[in-house]
Amino acid sequence: MIINNIINLLTTKIPLGNWVENLVNFLINNFQGPLNSFSDFIGGIVSGVEAILEFPHPLVLIAIFALIAWKLKGKRMALFAGLGLGLVLNLQMWDPxxxxxxxxxxxxxxALIVGIPVGIIKAHNKTLDLITRPILDFMQTIPPFVYLIPALMFFGLGNVSGVIATVVFAIAPPIRLTYLGIQQVDEELKEAGHAFGAKWWQILFKIELPGAMPSIMMGINQCIMLSLSMVVIAAMIGVGGLGKPVLRSLNTVNIGLGFEAGLGVVIIAMVLDRIFGRD
Known part of the structure; x- marks a missing residue:
């Protein structure tokens, strides 16, 4: 009897999918107003950034990127940024x-505004660390396509859904690497700060964050790279940009268009990786 009950229990499917669907429907039906406001807020930020980037002539923007690359990484990186972005302009992929x-x-x-503070709090709060650890594991292992489903249901087609899905996909590295960097700061330095009467915020900003900065910068770099990896995937829910021609070339088997758009993704990824990555 007990064995039969166990077998029946194991063979009866848990309606997990129905529970999740009901939860999503409940949130949509009861929080449509706040969701629309949040969507408008994110859409406004994206439109504002896009307007700022479109304001100067493309050659001026390329020169700005080259100047930043020169100041941060030297002349060779500036030359690569200028030539790479110039090639994107020549291929008529500048608008995407x-x-x-x-x-x-x-x-x-x-992702950084939320992730870095969470990483700092996580490093000082064991309870939050225990709670967030399995959540971050889940976020980093779930297929990125899955993020598109709730984003599409909550915010509809367009760039806002892509931004939300990208934030959820890319926020884990800044949290974890900020936490790791602070954890690796020498305890003797913290004890010396306490001995000299430093406040908690002085220890944070003058000892912990400077010591953790290489790890934090790595988290920023990983966040940028993961965001770029969502470009093509997010095009499936109506997000514009370089992912759109890549997806169109896939649907029409247009090898040339796919190569040109893909090359644009590669160039911007390499430029951002070299500029914000560690030497």
Whole structure:
């Protein structure tokens, strides 16, 4: 009897999918107003960033990127940034590139604004660490296509859904690497700060964050790269940018268009990786 009950229990499917669907429907039906307001807010940020990037002439923007690369990484990186972005302009992929950059900048900004403080609190709070650890494991292992489903249901087609899905997909590295960097700061330095009467915020900003900065920068770099990896995937839910021609070339088997758009993604990824990555 007991064995039969166990077998019946194991063979009876748990209606997990129905529970999730009911939860999503409940949120949509009861929080449509706040969701629309949040969508308008994110859409406004994306549109604003896009307008700023479109304002100067493309050659001026390329020169700005080259100047930033020169100041941060030297002349060779400046030359690569200038030639690479110039090639994107020549291939007539500049407008999709601007849309992609606007979405990436918005996604990375939101992910870092949320992720770095959570990582700091996580490093000082064991309870939050235990709670967030399995959540972060889940977020980093679930297929990225899955993020598109709730984003599409909550915010509809368009760039806003892509930004939200990208933020959720890319926020884990800043949290984890900020936490790891603070955890690796020498305890003797913290004890010395306490001994000299430093406040908690002085220890945070003058000892912990400077010591954790290499790890934090790695988290920023990983956040940018993960955001870029969502470019093509997010095109499936109506997000514009370089992912749109890549998806169109896949549907029409247009090898040339796919190569040109894909090359644009590669160039912007390499430029951002070299500029914001570690030497």
């Amino acid at each position: 590139l601007i849309v992609t950059l606007a979405s990436i900048m918005t996604s990375v900004f939101i």
